[in-house]
Amino acid sequence: xxxxxxxxxxxxxxxxxxxxxxxxxxxxxxxxxxxxxxxxxxxxxxxxxxxxxxxxxxxxxxxxxxxxxxxxxxxxxxxxxxxxxxxxxxxxxxxxxxxxxxxxxxxxxxxxxxxxxxxxxxxxxxxxxxxxxxxxxxxxxxxxxxxxxxxxxxxxxxxxxxxxxxxxxxxxxxxxxxxxxxxxxxxxxxxxxxxxxxxxxxxxxxxxxxxxxxxxxxxxxxxxxxxxxxxxxxxxxxxxxxxxxxxxxxxxxxx
Amino acid sequence: xxxxxxxxxxxxxxxxxxxxxxxxxxxxxxxxxxxxxxxxxxxxxxxxxxxxxxxxxxxxxxxxxxxxxxxxxxxxxxxxxxxxxxxxxxxxxxxxxxxxxxxxxxxxxxxxxxxxxxxxxxxxxxxxxxxxxxxxxxxxxxxxxxxxxxxxxxxxxxxxxxxxxxxxxxxxxxxxxxxxxxxxxxxxxxxxxxxxxxxxxxxxxxxxxxxxxxxxxxxxxxxxxxxxxxxxxxxxxxxxxxxxxxxxxxxxxxxxxxxxxxxxxxxxxxxxxxxxxxxxxxxxxxxxxxxxxxxxxxxxxxxxxxxxxxxxxxxxxxxxxxxxxxxxxxxxxxxxxxxxxxxxxxxxxxxxxxxxxxxxxxxxxxxxxxxxxxxxxxxxxxxxxxxxxxxxxxxxxxxxxxxxxxxxxxxxxxxxxxxxxxxxxxxxxxxxxxxxxxxxxxxxxxxxxxxxxxxxxxxxxxxxxxxxxxxxxxxxxxxxxxxxxxxxxxxxxxxxxxxxxxxxxxxxxxxxxxxxxxxxxxxxxxxxxxxxxxxxxxxxxxxxxxxxxxxxxxxxxxxxxxxxxxxxxxxxxxxxxxxxxxxxxxxxxx
Numbered sequence: 001x002x003x004x005x006x007x008x009x010x011x012x013x014x015x016x017x018x019x020x021x022x023x024x025x026x027x028x029x030x031x032x033x034x035x036x037x038x039x040x041x042x043x044x045x046x047x048x049x050x051x052x053x054x055x056x057x058x059x060x061x062x063x064x065x066x067x068x069x070x071x072x073x074x075x076x077x078x079x080x081x082x083x084x085x086x087x088x089x090x091x092x093x094x095x096x097x098x099x100x101x102x103x104x105x106x107x108x109x110x111x112x113x114x115x116x117x118x119x120x121x122x123x124x125x126x127x128x129x130x131x132x133x134x135x136x137x138x139x140x141x142x143x144x145x146x147x148x149x150x151x152x153x154x155x156x157x158x159x160x161x162x163x164x165x166x167x168x169x170x171x172x173x174x175x176x177x178x179x180x181x182x183x184x185x186x187x188x189x190x191x192x193x194x195x196x197x198x199x200x201x202x203x204x205x206x207x208x209x210x211x212x213x214x215x216x217x218x219x220x221x222x223x224x225x226x227x228x229x230x231x232x233x234x235x236x237x238x239x240x241x242x243x244x245x246x247x248x249x250x251x252x253x254x255x
Numbered sequence: 256x257x258x259x260x261x262x263x264x265x266x267x268x269x270x271x272x273x274x275x276x277x278x279x280x281x282x283x284x285x286x287x288x289x290x291x292x293x294x295x296x297x298x299x300x301x302x303x304x305x306x307x308x309x310x311x312x313x314x315x316x317x318x319x320x321x322x323x324x325x326x327x328x329x330x331x332x333x334x335x336x337x338x339x340x341x342x343x344x345x346x347x348x349x350x351x352x353x354x355x356x357x358x359x360x361x362x363x364x365x366x367x368x369x370x371x372x373x374x375x376x377x378x379x380x381x382x383x384x385x386x387x388x389x390x391x392x393x394x395x396x397x398x399x400x401x402x403x404x405x406x407x408x409x410x411x412x413x414x415x416x417x418x419x420x421x422x423x424x425x426x427x428x429x430x431x432x433x434x435x436x437x438x439x440x441x442x443x444x445x446x447x448x449x450x451x452x453x454x455x456x457x458x459x460x461x462x463x464x465x466x467x468x469x470x471x472x473x474x475x476x477x478x479x480x481x482x483x484x485x486x487x488x489x490x491x492x493x494x495x496x497x498x499x500x501x502x503x504x505x506x507x508x509x510x511x512x513x514x515x516x517x518x519x520x521x522x523x524x525x526x527x528x529x530x531x532x533x534x535x536x537x538x539x540x541x542x543x544x545x546x547x548x549x550x551x552x553x554x555x556x557x558x559x560x561x562x563x564x565x566x567x568x569x570x571x572x573x574x575x576x577x578x579x580x581x582x583x584x585x586x587x588x589x590x591x592x593x594x595x596x597x598x599x600x601x602x603x604x605x606x607x608x609x610x611x612x613x614x615x616x617x618x619x620x621x622x623x624x625x626x627x628x629x630x631x632x633x634x635x636x637x638x639x640x641x642x643x644x645x646x647x648x649x650x651x652x653x654x655x656x657x658x659x660x661x662x663x664x665x666x667x668x669x670x671x672x673x674x675x676x677x678x679x680x681x682x683x684x685x686x687x688x689x690x691x692x693x694x695x696x697x698x699x700x701x702x703x704x705x706x707x708x709x710x711x712x713x714x715x716x717x718x719x720x721x722x723x724x725x726x727x728x729x730x731x732x733x734x735x736x737x738x739x740x741x742x743x744x745x746x747x748x749x750x751x752x753x754x755x756x757x758x759x760x761x762x763x764x765x766x767x768x769x770x771x772x773x774x775x776x777x778x779x780x781x782x783x784x785x786x787x788x789x790x791x792x793x794x795x796x797x798x799x800x801x802x803x804x805x806x807x808x809x810x811x812x813x814x815x816x817x818x819x820x821x822x823x824x825x826x827x828x829x830x831x832x833x834x835x836x837x838x839x840x841x842x843x844x845x
Contacts, residue, residue, distance in 0.1 A: 055691055
């Protein structure tokens, strides 16, 4: 099966006044792959993600999802994508079941299909018991799972996740990693940011590292290792590329 | 200093320096907020400050004049015993301040202790817990105390000046008010913890916003509707009222002791003055210290954060109930495109379940009820010009009364539509990303938000109109005209306010009263009022005026009214929404 380009960023820029948050990014992400988008705090990861899912308008450049330009054909592009933000802000006065029905209706899904999918997802994320409780009574982990269930409701071709494993217990984190892997194996694209480099190293097929708004490297783990002679772990590669190695030395002197 | 402290370089600092540091932090936050505010807000803050100083001065002068009037020999000759009332004033103000601060600091303390999210940060820092709590109490009472001082000090100082009180009276006023305010806040903090023990803090917060909004609204309406008519009061009634107020100055009321101490010391009755002052300071000081100690212990041991109750089960029952009522409404909603239906169902649920949003709906309903009482009290009679007025005038008044019900229906709907439409996007808050990332066009979003504002207002307006029409026995044809004009008017109002809601959308709010920014709020009110006045003229001048002037029949007048008012209403529905349609895609990106 030939891989198709499901996310395509071309010369993507975002400025806030004089500050450049994202600086001329070119990137293609293909079907069937889990793409890890890494970078230090404030590097431009969330801004890039927000432009991919249509939450922010780029200053210049284009974003294409499944071949549709997010600016020119936003509805077609959004039909193909699902998004899980870093903090799960969900409607606190809805139950998980109502939230999923709401999302299903937003995507104009058939009513029977919605019911079936809701039960499937609640089962998958162990939310059947609490499915009728209001979301404001959920723990952070449960809200994160409800957020992921909402993103998966319409079975998107492209799933974009911002720090999906933050605050999750090991069992839930493992479940989410398994779900993402399965999605990619079924031909979807998973675009994920994380600060946990072990997860990125084990789970992602390709990794992109962004620093100060610029995409400084993209490749598989093998390709990254080949580019950085002598550095075998993703942590070393990441630190040497983003300047964290010097910070580590300073920290050593201070402590 | 211990060896460990010496090793890590920690210098011992006394308790009060921590309080000062924490208070300074608040001050820095306040100043930063002012410095970084937009110029318009800065000017408004400065003007508000000047107005406050002006109010204080005005109050001082006004109370001085009132006190001189009350002390005048003419009033004594009329048989009214005013001296007991004057002596009771300090006790009344002190009691009022205590009760006021006890009630108002509840919400402030709930916010400071449970909703501000800085308690954990402060409690893990090497700061005495008591300093943290004292700062929180001061934070909670200072704005309210400032208000009490603004309103109470001019009266108390004027009283002192008019009665030529001893100089000690003036600083002691401040001391007594301060100790009572602190005690009230201490007791209030215990109340907050007792409530939070059973109900989650966020729910208590929502409830308090709801109750606060309703109380303020009802209070304002009651003042408007049932203001005491002093002009018609007899001297006996005034004496009785002042007698009732002096009950609050009873020796047996601990809250009155502070006031009595002030008057006695002011008038040179040193023994009783010092006795009451010491009694006040010891009693309220002890209550304050006890409350502070208990509050920090309860908070620290986790007693107040460990909720007991059956919230989950209640929430589930609430959902089941709302599901049943929702199923009835879904027949109509099923006719709409799924995304429009989804947004509407979700918003109706949020309005019903979130008390903070419910306040927005309930207040206009109260306006409706208040207006309904006014109309029903008139029993359908011509209100003005009875008996000897010319026939044409009586005819005009009858027509005006018939159409007056419709005007009031417009006003009732006006309050609800404006509020719902103006806040329809802002009410999404931080959850707006869910709609923005989904494939819903701007037209569908606008349609859903428009219907959410329009339908409840239309139903309310029609119901209101129907009730008034039945009471006034209005002919069916006129009721139909009323229904059409209300429907058209509400649509135009919805369009205007929704467009302003898009332009002024604000997703960073915790208090729903701050959902709309000042510019869009004021602009919305101004434009809506203009539209209301224009609509009243366009819809009702022709049907009322034509038959009286003999230009045409009432029916022709109604047709012309519908044509004129309807055209403007439809333009106001569509045009603003077309103009802001593209803007919908950019909401929340600033």
